[in-house]
Amino acid sequence: MASSVEQSPFFQQARAKGAIVVKDPPKFDLDSYIANYDGATRLERLHHIGASSTYLALDAYRMAITEAKLGRNVKFYLALTDDFNKISPDDSLALVDTAWVEKRNRDVKQDQDKLEHELKSYKNNLIKESIRMGNEDLGHFYYACGDYTNAHKAYWRMREHCTSNKHLADMTLRLVYVSIAQRAWLGVQSQLVKVDASQLKGDEKNKLEPIVSACSGLAHMCTGNLREAANNFIHTSPQFLTLEPAAGIVWQKEVLSGNDIAVYGGLCALGSMDRSDLQTKVLANGDFRNFLELEPHIRRAISLFCNSKYSACLEVLEGYRTDYLLDVYLSRVLSVIYNNVRTKSIVQYFIPFSCVTLEEMAKKFQPTGDFGSIEEELEDMINAGILNARIDLVDRLLISPPTNPRYDVHTDALAMAEKYDHTLRLRLTRLNLMSAGLSVTPDKSQNKEGLDPRFAADGGLGASLRGLGSRMGF
Amino acid sequence: MSSELLSILFSFQPDDVELQQKREYDNQARNFVSTLSNISPQHFLKGADTAQDVLELLNPEVNSIAYIYALQARILAAGDSPKSPKSIPDHLRPGGVVWNKIAQFLETFDPVQIRYVGSEWRKLLEYVDRVARIMGTPGVAISPIRSGMLRLDPTTGTFTLAHLHFIRLCMENRSYTAALPILDNYIYSLPAAIPKAVLEQLEYSVPSADHINSGEYIHLKSGHTEKITVTDVQEYYMLGALAYIGLRQFKKAMEFLEHVLVVPSQGLANGLMLEAYKKWVLVSCLAKGSVPPTPRTANGQGIKYIRAASKAYEALAEAFTQTNNLPKLKAQINAGKDTWAEDGNTGLVNELQDHQYRLYISRLSKTFSAIPVSNISNGLGGSVEELTDYLETLIKDGHLNACIERMSKSDGEVVLRFFLDPTQGPLAKTEVQQQQALLEQTQRTNVLAEQVKSADYRLSLSKEYVEHLKRQNKKAAANAAGEAMDTTWDDGVEADEDIMGDMH
Numbered sequence: 001m002a003s004s005v006e007q008s009p010f011f012q013q014a015r016a017k018g019a020i021v022v023k024d025p026p027k028f029d030l031d032s033y034i035a036n037y038d039g040a041t042r043l044e045r046l047h048h049i050g051a052s053s054t055y056l057a058l059d060a061y062r063m064a065i066t067e068a069k070l071g072r073n074v075k076f077y078l079a080l081t082d083d084f085n086k087i088s089p090d091d092s093l094a095l096v097d098t099a100w101v102e103k104r105n106r107d108v109k110q111d112q113d114k115l116e117h118e119l120k121s122y123k124n125n126l127i128k129e130s131i132r133m134g135n136e137d138l139g140h141f142y143y144a145c146g147d148y149t150n151a152h153k154a155y156w157r158m159r160e161h162c163t164s165n166k167h168l169a170d171m172t173l174r175l176v177y178v179s180i181a182q183r184a185w186l187g188v189q190s191q192l193v194k195v196d197a198s199q200l201k202g203d204e205k206n207k208l209e210p211i212v213s214a215c216s217g218l219a220h221m222c223t224g225n226l227r228e229a230a231n232n233f234i235h236t237s238p239q240f241l242t243l244e245p246a247a248g249i250v251w252q253k254e255v256l257s258g259n260d261i262a263v264y265g266g267l268c269a270l271g272s273m274d275r276s277d278l279q280t281k282v283l284a285n286g287d288f289r290n291f292l293e294l295e296p297h298i299r300r301a302i303s304l305f306c307n308s309k310y311s312a313c314l315e316v317l318e319g320y321r322t323d324y325l326l327d328v329y330l331s332r333v334l335s336v337i338y339n340n341v342r343t344k345s346i347v348q349y350f351i352p353f354s355c356v357t358l359e360e361m362a363k364k365f366q367p368t369g370d371f372g373s374i375e376e377e378l379e380d381m382i383n384a385g386i387l388n389a390r391i392d393l394v395d396r397l398l399i400s401p402p403t404n405p406r407y408d409v410h411t412d413a414l415a416m417a418e419k420y421d422h423t424l425r426l427r428l429t430r431l432n433l434m435s436a437g438l439s440v441t442p443d444k445s446q447n448k449e450g451l452d453p454r455f456a457a458d459g460g461l462g463a464s465l466r467g468l469g470s471r472m473g474f
Numbered sequence: 475m476s477s478e479l480l481s482i483l484f485s486f487q488p489d490d491v492e493l494q495q496k497r498e499y500d501n502q503a504r505n506f507v508s509t510l511s512n513i514s515p516q517h518f519l520k521g522a523d524t525a526q527d528v529l530e531l532l533n534p535e536v537n538s539i540a541y542i543y544a545l546q547a548r549i550l551a552a553g554d555s556p557k558s559p560k561s562i563p564d565h566l567r568p569g570g571v572v573w574n575k576i577a578q579f580l581e582t583f584d585p586v587q588i589r590y591v592g593s594e595w596r597k598l599l600e601y602v603d604r605v606a607r608i609m610g611t612p613g614v615a616i617s618p619i620r621s622g623m624l625r626l627d628p629t630t631g632t633f634t635l636a637h638l639h640f641i642r643l644c645m646e647n648r649s650y651t652a653a654l655p656i657l658d659n660y661i662y663s664l665p666a667a668i669p670k671a672v673l674e675q676l677e678y679s680v681p682s683a684d685h686i687n688s689g690e691y692i693h694l695k696s697g698h699t700e701k702i703t704v705t706d707v708q709e710y711y712m713l714g715a716l717a718y719i720g721l722r723q724f725k726k727a728m729e730f731l732e733h734v735l736v737v738p739s740q741g742l743a744n745g746l747m748l749e750a751y752k753k754w755v756l757v758s759c760l761a762k763g764s765v766p767p768t769p770r771t772a773n774g775q776g777i778k779y780i781r782a783a784s785k786a787y788e789a790l791a792e793a794f795t796q797t798n799n800l801p802k803l804k805a806q807i808n809a810g811k812d813t814w815a816e817d818g819n820t821g822l823v824n825e826l827q828d829h830q831y832r833l834y835i836s837r838l839s840k841t842f843s844a845i846p847v848s849n850i851s852n853g854l855g856g857s858v859e860e861l862t863d864y865l866e867t868l869i870k871d872g873h874l875n876a877c878i879e880r881m882s883k884s885d886g887e888v889v890l891r892f893f894l895d896p897t898q899g900p901l902a903k904t905e906v907q908q909q910q911a912l913l914e915q916t917q918r919t920n921v922l923a924e925q926v927k928s929a930d931y932r933l934s935l936s937k938e939y940v941e942h943l944k945r946q947n948k949k950a951a952a953n954a955a956g957e958a959m960d961t962t963w964d965d966g967v968e969a970d971e972d973i974m975g976d977m978h
Binding site: 379382383390391392393394395397399401402404406407410411413414417418420421422423424425426427428429430431432433434435436438439440441442 | 663922
């Protein structure tokens with residue numbers, strides 16, 4: 001069964017396109033994993049897992065299709081069945097339920113007409129609150145249909161009809177929510193800034209803070225800004241876990257779970273911070289500890305890194321690579337994060353040594369497959385300026401170059417003196433030319449003849465110099 | 475030969491006790507020059523080529539002023555602007571009697587006296603230049619002109635047209651090495667208009683005084699040079715750079731080209747700057763491996779125009795620095811073949827190709843401490859033997875701090891081993907050497923500081939500066955009045971404090 005899934009046209013296409021395809025079974029259980037989520041993200045996650053893991057593809061797609069039939073997003077349902085058809089054409093769920101599709105399409109159309117009609121009548125009545133709510137309903141409706149662009153527009157139209165700060169904040173949060181679904185991370189960031197700057201006071205404000213920091217962490221992570229992402233995640237308050245729904249959204253279920261924050265935050269921190277920062281800002285951070293307790297292996301990886309047990313740390317991370325590749329947000333940045341952790345480990349590992357054999361390096365840091373061999377990886381790191389070392393390909397050693405500060409200072413001083421000397425000479429030449437009243441001035445007589453005015457002055461002389469180089473026999 | 479003439483000629487004796495005072499010397503010299511310039515050339519020609527020849531009687535080292543007039547008289551008699559070899563008499567041709575006397579004179583004249591007869595000196599050098607060209611052997615003029623310039627001013631730091639004529643001569647003759655003694659001297663001064671009051675009457679400013687800066691006695695009125703233009707200066711630097719390129723001293727060539735680029739301009743550039751920029755891009759690749767930012771002193775707008783017109787060269791330089799993509803440079807070179815040929819830069823562009831291999835290998839030293847030659851040949855192409863030979867020449871020429879090792883094993887693998895410690899290997903410098911280099915640099919900087927000071931001094935003599943100073947003084951005077959009021963107010967405060975002090 002599994003092999004037929006692997007060989008199915010869908011995964012062959014995915015491989016040809018270079019998309020991520022995972023063969024190994026992950027450590028988590030699909031049912032309990034997906035039970036953490038709700039709403040649109042649940043479907044999206046199922047779809048991602050189904051499209052990436054050959055092991056879980058069947059289960060995930062079955063669940064997704066069943067779920068999709070309960071919702072209003074017909075397009076998504078069609079896409080799912082289309083994919084599933086390529087994986088397992090014999091499955092009953094792989095056939096499109098045309099009757100349902102037609103009925104649902106009709107319903108959707110009806111609902112849309114109804115909502116738009118309602119909004120129109122609200123507008124005629126000129127009651128702000130009703131118009132706002134009408135737009136909101138329309139936004140919810142579009143969101144449920146998977147039409148995120150129109151949802152965004154509808155929510156945005158609420159703006160001028162908001163009468164209280166709370167309404168404004170809710171609207172902005174809704175916009176954040178839609179932007180996340182659209183993967184428009186810059187939009188997410190700009191909306192989050194607005195939430196942060198909203199004029200809510202006291203409790204209301206405190207409630208929003210964890211949401212803001214978690215979502216901006218996500219946005220930073222997805223734009224590849226690991227350091228900022230780590231900072232946002234590790235400062236997310238544990239309140240997040242027990243937060244009441246804000247703006248009608250249960251954030252810890254419909255966007256990010258507490259486990260996600262622990263994993264994203266921990267990995268981003270590992271990928272961007274040095275050992276002392278990891279120790280003080282992550283492990284000793286009371287807020288983040290609550291999250292880390294949910295994912296003990298992340299905590300273990302970080303403490304292993306802090307204790308200079310790099311190969312053990314990498315081993316832990318490698319063990320969970322499959323899981324993280326199946327995460328809808330993490331899969332795209334995972335290789336960057338893992339590479340960062342790996343190069344940092346190599347650099348940190350090499351610091352106390354003056355010389356290590358390449359075999360030892362290869363043993364400590366199992367090649368991941370991005371590079372053909374450990375020396376190619378090391379060569380790349382040295383060329384990129386990350387690792388300060390030299391490779392001896394003959395005796396197969398990695399050597400730390402000897403330093404000679406006294407010599408360096410002398411050389412630097414000499415180079416600097418020469419540079420200043422030359423600059424001063426150039427300036428003196430210029431000064432002399434100016435004091436002698438000599439400068440390049442536009443030649444008016446030649447301008448009239450239609451010559452290029454920029455090179456008018458002495459163009460002829462320059463031309464006569466042409467070819468001098470070749471005449472010199474050089 | 476009239477004894478009268480001789481007595482006049484010998485009347486100026488620079489070693490006289492009375493002339494120890496510079497002002498006295500100055501007066502005497504000026505009078506002597508004006509007397510001599512009034513004597514008709516015919517007088518000098520009496521008894522020419524006999525034992526009674528003026529040139530035989532006068533000592534070029536002591537009676538330099540008189541001697542140069544006598545030489546001019548001889549030249550004038552033969553026509554000072556000959557048009558063809560026929561119109562030059564034998565004794566003035568290279569190797570002729572008078573030619574030899576000119577050459578000897580240029581090597582031995584008294585520099586202080588010649589400061590007073592600048593135009594005669596200039597004419598003499600021009601004549602030598604002209605004769606050599608007409609005779610079809612420009613090379614013979616290089617040495618006399620060079621000694622004439624160095625004798626007058628050992629630093630040759632004040633620009634004269636003689637500089638330009640000299641370097642032109644060297645370039646036409648491809649005698650780049652011969653040009654070095656002049657080129658290596660920095661031009662720290664340009665002939666400027668110096669106020670008359672400064673030139674006369676002042677003990678330390680007259681031309682005969684002991685000047686460090688040759689700009690004090692070579693200026694617009696001294697006659698050593700005709701009026702120079704900005705293109706003269708640029709052309710000198712341009713040709714100088716070409717000479718350095720010819721000698722493969724790319725760093726110096728680059729510095730010379732920068733002098734062309736920093737010329738003051740009103741937001742525009744001229745053809746020489748364009749040519750200089752193109753060569754500068756190439757040469758800085760050869761000297762430094764990449765293109766540094768253009769000198770900050772250069773006019774931004776002008777540089778912009780130039781850069782827009784030399785995009786091809788910048789693309790070439792970019793391809794040059796990408797050592798991980800060697801074929802790209804080759805492709806660029808082929809693509810722009812006509813451009814390089816038209817600009818006369820084909821030679822330099824081809825040089826880039828060879829240099830890129832060198833750059834590639836020297837970059838290896840930043841990654842590897844030892845690497846089998848076969849690995850390098852995989853990246854560069856070519857057989858191991860060829861590459862080994864190439865590497866050995868690089869090491870011998872001092873481009874690599876490395877050595878070639880042949881493994882004793884039977885497969886005979888050849889290994890390139892770099893020296894990681896800069897104090898080891900063939901290019902190692904000991905601390906003493908470094909210290910020596912630092913000391914030399916200090917000296918150069920000190921000399922430069924003096925030159926800056928004197929340039930500053932000359933600026934302070936200019937009309938514009940005096941005007942500026944006047945205005946400053948007026949302002950200061952106005953401020954002083956204000957300050958006077960301030961002090962009275964301050965006094966009041968102090969009095970207050972005193973009262974407070976008493977209360978305590």
